[in-house]
Amino acid sequence: MLNEGKKIYCDVSKCLGCRSCELACAVEHSKSKTLFNAIKEEPVPIHRRRVQAVDEIIISDACHHCEDAPCISACMSGAMYKAEDGSTQHIEEKCVGCWMCIMVCPFAAISRQTKLALKCDLCKDNEKGPQCIISCPTKALISKEV
Numbered sequence: 001m002l003n004e005g006k007k008i009y010c011d012v013s014k015c016l017g018c019r020s021c022e023l024a025c026a027v028e029h030s031k032s033k034t035l036f037n038a039i040k041e042e043p044v045p046i047h048r049r050r051v052q053a054v055d056e057i058i059i060s061d062a063c064h065h066c067e068d069a070p071c072i073s074a075c076m077s078g079a080m081y082k083a084e085d086g087s088t089q090h091i092e093e094k095c096v097g098c099w100m101c102i103m104v105c106p107f108a109a110i111s112r113q114t115k116l117a118l119k120c121d122l123c124k125d126n127e128k129g130p131q132c133i134i135s136c137p138t139k140a141l142i143s144k145e146v
Helices: 020-028 070-074 100-104 131-135
Strands: 006-010 050-054 057-061 080-082 088-090 111-113 116-118 141-145
Touching (some): 006 057, 020 050, 020 131, 070 100, 131 141
Antiparallel strands (some): 080 088, 111 116
């Protein structure tokens, strides 16, 4: 699988801020997995990747899958955990919506949807790998070994 032992980095010299990564992420995490059907879903799928301008630099960012992830320590229900491949993952069924993970994340990479915390999962269920990387027209997003 493409995701194992990898992290996603953004080459800010290549990022245009087009938000293709956000759109691809939302579609990947939709029920239908297609753009035209995803926009009609309730709730509308939410992307786990965020494009933002910081001091005139555009960057696409998401969970850093920290080695010593504070969100795991703060999670009272055990929903956040470290997977075998080294990524930080989230079990939606265990999430109680306490938002402690959101409060302790140093990168503001965890968001909320109704009662669930949402974060990058490296498209763990997609054999092709993270859709943000695949969709980036300038190849600003790259995957590297941890």
